[in-house]
Amino acid sequence: MKLFKNFFLLVGFLLSAFSGNLFAQDPAISNLVTSVINVQKYERAIHIMAMLILGFGFLMVFVRKYGRSALTATFLLVSISLPVYFLIGWSGIFHFPNEIMERLIFAEFAAASLLITAGAVLGRLKMPQYLLLGVLFIFSYMLNEWLVLNGGLGFLTPNSFADTGGSIVIHAFGAIFGVAAAIFLTTKDEQKIPVESNYVSDRYSMLGSMVLWVFWPSFCAALVAPAQIPVTILNVIFALCGSTLATYFTSVVVRKKISIADIANASLAGGVAIGSTCDKADPVTSFIIGILAGILSTLGFAYIQCRMQKGLKFVDTCGVSNLHGRPGILGGLAAIPIVNGLNPINQLSGIGITIIIAVVAGLITGKIVSLMGKMLVPYDDASEFLDAE
């Protein structure tokens, strides 16, 4: 009996000693690894910030006399949208993740979508109007995010809609919202004024485009689990390679000579379209999606935009419907055959809800923002800046 008792005492001691080791050491290591993984999310969050500020900012510098305004508007839109996203998130109206880096990345996604919207009305808003646009947009964006991604109102359960890199909720939403808002934010005069670019502004635009191209994999993989990141990255890069090559060939075939605006914009369409399936597709499929998106986007710039603008009587300054709108929808639809076990009804519902909210919220926002007046001279820094040439 004594032996028995001793035995249990000893085992108990060993058990506690070992479990002490196991539960004191391992948690320390695994907490550290969790922190390290969060820091890696931060790395991608910074890449996305480079896309927002440098990428979108310089891509929009192509408008000839509007460079200062485009860059300043970018700064202001990012600076208003991130705090507003957190403010609404803290309020608890919609969904808000627990972890700081996830919150930041979702807020950056919203800012990206806002900058797409801003591209549609670029050159025709004063700075305070961009700020108001930003506040109204972020609210609408979070409403849609909640409905489509987080099970808000119960239309779609979480994870039943495939959109990891945001083809639909970021790109298509931003583009459609922007086009809808532009309908109330384009005057008759502005429909006749050509949006001029020049040789120097072109190269700035390519700088923005290249920053977006380079960091796009981090955008799509921002919230992907570490083990799935390599394949996600590769898919995004293959999609971008596909759209870049397709843009060149389509531009030459359609226009005889290359349009640098096609190269700067449509080359990115593969990144837009791979968003929904970036962690599920394979590289060859991604390459094909990229090619299709590049062709679709270039044809948009060459043919569709002009007719759409005349029909709906608006101007889409940066052609966001060509780069983010149609390729975004393409990407969302491509998820149906690509993603195993995806319910097509759910995917189509998610796309449908997004389109409806973008159109309605865009029209309302456009109307409200238009009440603040219009610029004296559109597309010109001199309206608001000192010493503009």
Added chain:
Amino acid sequence: MKLFKNFFLLVGFLLSAFSGNLFAQDPAISNLVTSVINVQKYERAIHIMAMLILGFGFLMVFVRKYGRSALTATFLLVSISLPVYFLIGWSGIFHFPNEIMERLIFAEFAAASLLITAGAVLGRLKMPQYLLLGVLFIFSYMLNEWLVLNGGLGFLTPNSFADTGGSIVIHAFGAIFGVAAAIFLTTKDEQKIPVESNYVSDRYSMLGSMVLWVFWPSFCAALVAPAQIPVTILNVIFALCGSTLATYFTSVVVRKKISIADIANASLAGGVAIGSTCDKADPVTSFIIGILAGILSTLGFAYIQCRMQKGLKFVDTCGVSNLHGRPGILGGLAAIPIVNGLNPINQLSGIGITIIIAVVAGLITGKIVSLMGKMLVPYDDASEFLDAE
């Protein structure tokens, strides 16, 4: 007894087997995790390098005919300061951390401070003078770093002074040193020559500003422990959002139209001011600090700089006193109410020591560098470059 003995043998075997597992496997993993954390420091070190070379470099391209010189000076100042920091560090005169990535990051902090100093005298030094300035500056900077952060001479014990992201030791030190040096490095003629910018150089300047904005969180979080990094990042981003919005509003109110120079510079003041408390504050406080810093910096560019230059008879080419000087001091002082358990005497002593050393060393350095002569034509690439326009 035999049973008892067997039991202990077995337990001994199990113990050694388990402890073997625990002490052979865990160290391997934990060494690997340490390496991984070091590689993450490297990621931030590279972000800082982007700020030094691309950020400061292009921010200083705003001087119209001095773009080549500004970029070349940036290259040379970084290339001289990093090896000199290591050389002095190896000599053991001051403090030098053990770990390679920490050494590199501290050296980069010194280079950042040097580039701030160089901004004050930009356009009025020849390349060999920038190099001499660099060597003398790094020595002075390391002296201050040793006194204020590492307990040198015993004024302040390590960690008794709050300045994680360097509002005081990096920004204020660099700005004050630069202003002091400028007093001996400004000729009477140069006080009358306006520092011209133009439309193209403005946009380069915005490029530099945006690179600084984007990577600023990595600067402040460079040496923060992994678990504190998310909150640090968020604080820095909120501070930058605050200063960017405040800069726009202040610039419009004060000047009627927006000055692009205000946007490019004062938008960054939040990053400067949040440095001392970036890992201790919360996002809302950080946003408020950013707003105050943005207002202070814009008012500096609009009103204070001009009067200060006339009073002290010098030219601060880039206005570093507005961007790095006053907002840096603001940030250092803000630590007193914000950081729990901080002794105000220590914080004020650290600020005081930094100011004294910056003024004295700056004046001496300015005098020494001025002995090497002056440029034939200030603010013009043609002084030193082939084929300058």
Added chain:
Amino acid sequence: MKLFKNFFLLVGFLLSAFSGNLFAQDPAISNLVTSVINVQKYERAIHIMAMLILGFGFLMVFVRKYGRSALTATFLLVSISLPVYFLIGWSGIFHFPNEIMERLIFAEFAAASLLITAGAVLGRLKMPQYLLLGVLFIFSYMLNEWLVLNGGLGFLTPNSFADTGGSIVIHAFGAIFGVAAAIFLTTKDEQKIPVESNYVSDRYSMLGSMVLWVFWPSFCAALVAPAQIPVTILNVIFALCGSTLATYFTSVVVRKKISIADIANASLAGGVAIGSTCDKADPVTSFIIGILAGILSTLGFAYIQCRMQKGLKFVDTCGVSNLHGRPGILGGLAAIPIVNGLNPINQLSGIGITIIIAVVAGLITGKIVSLMGKMLVPYDDASEFLDAE
């Protein structure tokens, strides 16, 4: 006996419980750490992508009227080379690593080498010719990689040739291939046309150069084990500091005034030359290698290139032989004294094989590409772009 049995049952239970903990928890952690290390490779892969697209792209914008073409060619060369590298890799003709991020990084190395080759013939190819050049180049590059690094045909066993950061297989190979190809891709007229740059394009060129400088450490350390990364990074940075300082001094001594083209190019020579020994050298040796490479490269731009072009009747548009050719060979040779236990015969064989393949494959490729015709007007965007100025 029953006690004995109970004892073993209990121990067995504890053993399984503990081992369950050890073998269920530890593999989870170590798998996670492996994923985290892969994600860190991805971080470096993205830095390399920034070098390829932004770095090489803008470095080549220095040709005055050829900016759009240079940027578009960069986009197309990257977009063709990555998928082609994977396609040949999947085919199994040569060597192909197992891990996705390693594959991507090796593919990016090939793309970097191709962009070096393209620099030699820049301004004299139409876009479809760049694409054909890309396909033929990648095949030749992978042949050389297989022979020199992966034991192909048994000339060199794996790891017997020191070239971690690719001084030989990336830089020297690309430069020599490009010069060889240029011999068939330069017309008589083109030998007489000066390659013009101007003030605006110069600053874009500095932007490209700076992007390359900043991210070069990630290029060299891309595939280095985590524990060796800090020292590798430091070596690369010291080498770049050395070449930057040496370039300034050599340029001033040789030309009286500074040539901005020297600064933009030769400053990077330290990065080229440290490639072979980046993980084996120490910082001081690296600094010296950088200085030697900077001098060698600047003298190349000032004296050697002009004579070589007249002798061989070709034009090396970007001077890649000065930046990547000779400094690359210097770096490969420097490994002989620096790397412990390196067999000089192996190192020289690797260099020799690389040179032979580059010359032969470059000449053949140049001849084939030349069959597709020539540009109407060299060095001018108007050949292929709409609305070029």
